[in-house]
Amino acid sequence: MAKLRKHSVDRRNFLRSAAAGTAAIVAGTGGAQAQQVQTQAQATRPAGAPLLARETDPPSTVEVLTADRPGSDFMVDVIKSLGFEYICANPGSSFRALHESIVTYGGNSKPEFITCCHEESSIAMAHGYAKVEGKPLLVMAHGTVGLQHASMAIYNAYCDRAPVYVIVGNSIDAAARRPGVEWAHSVQDAAAMVRDYIKWDDLPVSLTHFAESAVRAYKIAMTPPMMPVLLVADGDLQESPVSEKTKLHIPKLGQLAPSQGDVSAVAEVAKLLVAAENPVILADRAARTAAGMKLLVELAETLQAPVIDQGGRMNFPSRHPLNQTEAGRGLIANADLILGLEVSDFWGTVNNFKDQQEKSWRPITKSGVKLVSITASDVYKSNYQEFQRYPEVDLAISGDSEATLPSLIEACKRQLTGDRKRVLEDRGKKLAAAHEAAKERTRTEAAYAWDASPISTARMAAEIWGQVKDKDWSLVSGGGWSHRLWNFDKYYQFIGGSGGAGVGYGAPASVGAALANKKYGRLSVSIQNDGDLMYAPGVLWTAAHHHIPLLAVMHNNRAYHQEVMHIQRMGNRHQRGVTNAGVGTTLLDPNIDFATIARGMGVHGEGPISDPKDLGPALKRAIEVVQKGEPALVDVVTQPR
Amino acid sequence: MRVLLLVGMAWTLAAQTAPPAGNAQKGRQLFQSDGCYQCHGREAQGGLGTGPRLAPRPIPFAQLSKYVRQPTGQMPPYTGKIVSDQDLADIYAFLQAQPQPPPAKSIPLLNN
Numbered sequence: 001m002a003k004l005r006k007h008s009v010d011r012r013n014f015l016r017s018a019a020a021g022t023a024a025i026v027a028g029t030g031g032a033q034a035q036q037v038q039t040q041a042q043a044t045r046p047a048g049a050p051l052l053a054r055e056t057d058p059p060s061t062v063e064v065l066t067a068d069r070p071g072s073d074f075m076v077d078v079i080k081s082l083g084f085e086y087i088c089a090n091p092g093s094s095f096r097a098l099h100e101s102i103v104t105y106g107g108n109s110k111p112e113f114i115t116c117c118h119e120e121s122s123i124a125m126a127h128g129y130a131k132v133e134g135k136p137l138l139v140m141a142h143g144t145v146g147l148q149h150a151s152m153a154i155y156n157a158y159c160d161r162a163p164v165y166v167i168v169g170n171s172i173d174a175a176a177r178r179p180g181v182e183w184a185h186s187v188q189d190a191a192a193m194v195r196d197y198i199k200w201d202d203l204p205v206s207l208t209h210f211a212e213s214a215v216r217a218y219k220i221a222m223t224p225p226m227m228p229v230l231l232v233a234d235g236d237l238q239e240s241p242v243s244e245k246t247k248l249h250i251p252k253l254g255q256l257a258p259s260q261g262d263v264s265a266v267a268e269v270a271k272l273l274v275a276a277e278n279p280v281i282l283a284d285r286a287a288r289t290a291a292g293m294k295l296l297v298e299l300a301e302t303l304q305a306p307v308i309d310q311g312g313r314m315n316f317p318s319r320h321p322l323n324q325t326e327a328g329r330g331l332i333a334n335a336d337l338i339l340g341l342e343v344s345d346f347w348g349t350v351n352n353f354k355d356q357q358e359k360s361w362r363p364i365t366k367s368g369v370k371l372v373s374i375t376a377s378d379v380y381k382s383n384y385q386e387f388q389r390y391p392e393v394d395l396a397i398s399g400d401s402e403a404t405l406p407s408l409i410e411a412c413k414r415q416l417t418g419d420r421k422r423v424l425e426d427r428g429k430k431l432a433a434a435h436e437a438a439k440e441r442t443r444t445e446a447a448y449a450w451d452a453s454p455i456s457t458a459r460m461a462a463e464i465w466g467q468v469k470d471k472d473w474s475l476v477s478g479g480g481w482s483h484r485l486w487n488f489d490k491y492y493q494f495i496g497g498s499g500g501a502g503v504g505y506g507a508p509a510s511v512g513a514a515l516a517n518k519k520y521g522r523l524s525v526s527i528q529n530d531g532d533l534m535y536a537p538g539v540l541w542t543a544a545h546h547h548i549p550l551l552a553v554m555h556n557n558r559a560y561h562q563e564v565m566h567i568q569r570m571g572n573r574h575q576r577g578v579t580n581a582g583v584g585t586t587l588l589d590p591n592i593d594f595a596t597i598a599r600g601m602g603v604h605g606e607g608p609i610s611d612p613k614d615l616g617p618a619l620k621r622a623i624e625v626v627q628k629g630e631p632a633l634v635d636v637v638t639q640p641r
Numbered sequence: 642m643r644v645l646l647l648v649g650m651a652w653t654l655a656a657q658t659a660p661p662a663g664n665a666q667k668g669r670q671l672f673q674s675d676g677c678y679q680c681h682g683r684e685a686q687g688g689l690g691t692g693p694r695l696a697p698r699p700i701p702f703a704q705l706s707k708y709v710r711q712p713t714g715q716m717p718p719y720t721g722k723i724v725s726d727q728d729l730a731d732i733y734a735f736l737q738a739q740p741q742p743p744p745a746k747s748i749p750l751l752n753n
C-alpha cells in the first residue's frame with residue numbers, strides 16, 4: 001500500500017522526541033566561537049522510533065507541499081561556518097535540497113557552486129586547490145554513482161596526504177525513496193566503497209549530529225597526515241523541515257596544531273646530523289606551507305647539507321646552492337646519514353630495483369649508513385599498498401616534518417662548535433660548486449634535439465620559462481624539464497603530483513589549483529599530458545565557465561607513453577617481435593586536435609604546434625588571454641619524454 | 642678468474658673491430674620501429690627518467706651491441722632473435738649521423 005509522506009506527521013514525531021535533545025543542546029553551548037543558529041532547528045527525524053510512528057500514524061488530512069526551513073539550510077550554515085570558498089559538484093538529486101540551499105539560501109557565495117562535468121574532476125580540483133590554499137574546498141556527489149566516479153581521485157588525494165572534504169547524498173529510509181532511479185542511487189553504507197582510502201567518515205542521523213560530524217571531519221582532514229574525509233547527507237535529513245523554535249548549535253573548530261617528533265629523538269638526530277661527514281636530506285612532502293620551505297632552507301644552511309627534493313611538494317628552492325637534486329643518486333651512494341622528511345618511498349630511494357625477467361634489487365647506499373625518517377604518515381591502513389616496501393630505518397620519528405623542523409634546527413645549532421662550523425662551510429662551498437657544474441651540464445643536455453620536431457620536452461620547458469619568468473607564476477601540474485631549468489623559489493610555484501599515480505589527475509587538479517591562485521592574481525601554468533586530459537576533458541569547460549585563468553601547455557606525445565614502454569619491455573622479454581608496443585597504447589589515427597577540443601569548451605586553443613619556432617609566439621598569445629582572466633590551451637606535439 | 646679474463650679479452654677484440662657498414666636512413670626507421678625512441682628520444686637525445694642520450698658520438702659499436710643484447714640496468718634486452726646485427730649496424734649509423742647541437746651558451750632561452 002502506497003503511503004504519502006506527510007510533513008505534519010513528521011513534525012508531531014519530532015515534537016514527541018525533541019525535548020531530551022534540546023536540553024542536551026542547551027547544556028552544550030557556550031564555546032567562544034560556537035554558533036547558535038536562531039532561525040533553524042532540530043532535525044525532524046531522530047533515528048529509530050519515528051520511522052515506525054510515521055507508518056502507523058493516521059494520515060493527516062492536508063498534504064504538506066512546502067517547507068520553509070529545510071534541514072539543508074542548517075547544513076549550509078554549518079558549511080559556511082567552516083569557511084569553504086567553493087563547492088565542486090556534478091549535480092545529483094540525492095543532494096538536491098543541499099544544492100538548492102547553497103545557491104539560494106546561502107547566496108551562492110562562500111561557498112560558490114562550481115559546476116563540474118565529472119566527479120573525478122570535482123575531487124581532483126579539490127585536491128589541487130587544497131595544495132595551493134592549504135585548506136579544503138567542498139565536494140558534493142551522489143553517494144553511489146557519483147562516489148564511484150570520484151573514487152580514484154579520492155585515492156590520489158589519500159596517497160598525496162591532501163585534505164579533501166566530501167559530502168555525498170544518499171536516501172537511507174527505503175520507504176521515502178522514489179521508485180526507480182532513487183533506489184538504484186541508494187546504498188546502505190555509501191562510504192564503504194572508499195573507506196580504505198579516506199581518513200574518516202560518518203552518516204549523521206540528525207542535524208546536530210551533522211553539525212558535530214561536519215566540524216569533526218574538518219578537524220580530522222586538516223590534522224597531518226591530511227587525508228580525505230566523507231560525510232553522508234541523508235536526503236530525508238536535507239529535505240525535512242525544521243522547527244522554528246529549536247536552537248541548533250554549530251560546534252566551534254578550534255585551532256589545530258600538528259604533532260611534533262619526540263624531543264629526545266630529535267636531539268639524537270641533531271647529533272647525528274652535525275657529526276655526519278656526508279649527510280643527505282631527502283624532502284618529499286616535507287613542506288606543507290611556505291613556512292616549511294623556509295625552515296628546510298634554514299636546516300640545510302645550518303648543516304651545509306645537500307637537499308634532494310623528491311617533488312611531493314615545493315620543498316626547496318631549485319637554484320639554492322644546496323639543492324643537489326641533480327646529483328641525487330651519487331650523493332645517496334656516498335651518504336653516511338640520510339634524513340627523510342615525509343618521504344613516501346624510502347626503500348625505493350635507497351635501493352635499486354631491476355625490472356627484468358628476474359626481479360632483483362640491491363642497496364645503493366654504502367654499509368653503515370644511518371637512515372632517519374620524520375613523518376606524520378607512519379600510520380597505515382592495510383588494504384591498499386601505497387605505503388611501499390619496508391625501509392630499514394634506524395630511527396623513525398613519528399611527527400609532522402614541518403612542525404618538527406624548528407626544534408630540529410635549534411637542536412642542531414646547539415650542537416655546532418666553531419670548528420665544526422668551519423668544516424661544514426667547506427662542505428657547503430664544494431656543494432655550491434657542484435650545483436653550478438650540474439646546472440651547466442643540464443643546460444648542455446637541454447640543447448640536444450633543440451630544433452627537433454616533434455618538439456623536445458627541454459625546449460618546451462625553456463620556451464614556457466622564457467614567457468613566464470618575469471611574471472608571478474605557479475606551476476600547477478607537470479614537471480620534468482621545468483624543474484631542471486626554472487627558478488623555483490616560492491612555495492606556491494609548485495604543488496607536487498597526483499600521489500597515487502591515478503592518471504586523469506593533472507587536468508582537473510591544475511584547474512582546481514588555478515582556482516585557488518585566481519584571487520592572488522597568479523599566472524597558473526600546467527604542463528598537460530594528452531592521455532591525462534582524455535579521461536575527463538570536460539574540466540576545460542568548467543575553467544571557461546567559471547573564468548579560471550590557466551595556461552595549459554600540452555605535452556602531447558600522442559600516446560599513453562608510460563604504457564608504450566611497458567609493452568615494449570614485454571615484447572623484448574618474450575622475444576617474439578618488438579614492433580607492436582603501440583597497439584592499444586598510442587593516441588594516433590586520428591590525431592587528437594586538442595586546440596579544437598579547447599575551443600569547443602570555450603577555451604582559447606592553439607595548435608597543434610610541431611615546429612619549435614612557432615611555440616614562443618603561441619605561448620605569448622595564450623598568456624595574454626590568461627592574464628585577462630580566462631583559460632587557454634596550447635597543443636604542443638612533443639618528443640615522448 | 643679465468644672466466645673474467647676471457648670475457649675481458651673478447652671485449653677488447655670486439656671493441657677494436659670497426660662497426661659494420663650501416664644505412665643511417667634505415668637506422669632512423671629502426672630506431673623508431675624497434676622502440677629505442679621510446680626511452681632514448683626520437684633523435685637519441687635522451688629521455689627524462691627513461692633512458693640516456695646515445696648520440697651524437699655514440700659509444701663504440703661493440704659496446705653498444707653488447708649492451709643492447711645484455712643490458713645490466715633497466716633497459717629491456719634486445720636479443721639477436723628480435724634485432725639483427727645488421728639492424729644494429731644501421732641504428733649505429735643513424736646515431737653517428739646525428740648532428741652536434743648548438744652550444745647551450747648560444748641559446749638565450751637556456752641562459753636565464
Ligand SMILES: Cc1ncc(C[n+]2csc(CCOP(=O)(O)OP(=O)(O)O)c2C)c(N)n1
Binds near residue numbers: 557560
Ligand atoms: C586511472 C589509470 N589508468 C591507467 C593507468 C596506467 N597508466 C599509467 S601511465 C599511463 C599513460 C598516461 O598517459 P599520458 O598522461 O599521456 O602520459 P605519458 O605516459 O604519455 O607521458 C597509463 C594509462 C593509470 N596509472 N591510471
